[in-house]
Amino acid sequence: MRGVNRVMLIGNLGKDPDVQFLEGNIAVAKFPLATTETFKDRSGKLISQTEWHTVVLWRGLAELAQKYLHKSSLVYIEGRLRTRSWDDKDGNRKFATEVVGDNLIMLDKRMDSTASTQTGDSSVENHGSTDATMGDPSETLPF
Numbered sequence: 705m706r707g708v709n710r711v712m713l714i715g716n717l718g719k720d721p722d723v724q725f726l727e728g729n730i731a732v733a734k735f736p737l738a739t740t741e742t743f744k745d746r747s748g749k750l751i752s753q754t755e756w757h758t759v760v761l762w763r764g765l766a767e768l769a770q771k772y773l774h775k776s777s778l779v780y781i782e783g784r785l786r787t788r789s790w791d792d793k794d795g796n797r798k799f800a801t802e803v804v805g806d807n808l809i810m811l812d813k814r815m816d817s818t819a820s821t822q823t824g825d826s827s828v829e830n831h832g833s834t835d836a837t838m839g840d841p842s843e844t845l846p847f
Contacts, residue, residue: 709784711803713757714811715739717777721761723770733766735759735773737781737803758802760786765808772810782807 718736725731740754759781761769773779783805792798 711783713781717775719775721769721773731766733761733769760802761805778811780809781805
């Protein structure tokens, strides 16, 4: 049996995307994403737990992130986990696990018409690099 490496997150950006351009003008964006779960403990007290994820987007998705996303933006990210390692300056082995995004959906409410003229087309919501579909999301549901 083959393995499955799939991640789906809904959360808020912890800061503006950091976009860099590599050789060949390839864009790569990196940003922290916070996901928060809220539940009641046994005494009925409301508890919130926040997890931080490092998200990496490549090429067109990176450019869209640079153009449309900012700190606190609410997004849906779909992708895969990637762990990389390196040796620091003291020779210690370091590891980082990142979410490499394949699909991005902006979940913030649409801006009013005055704000959309400042940022461009605010109607763009689904920006998958490989399998994005535009239009009615119910068309992609299996039921």
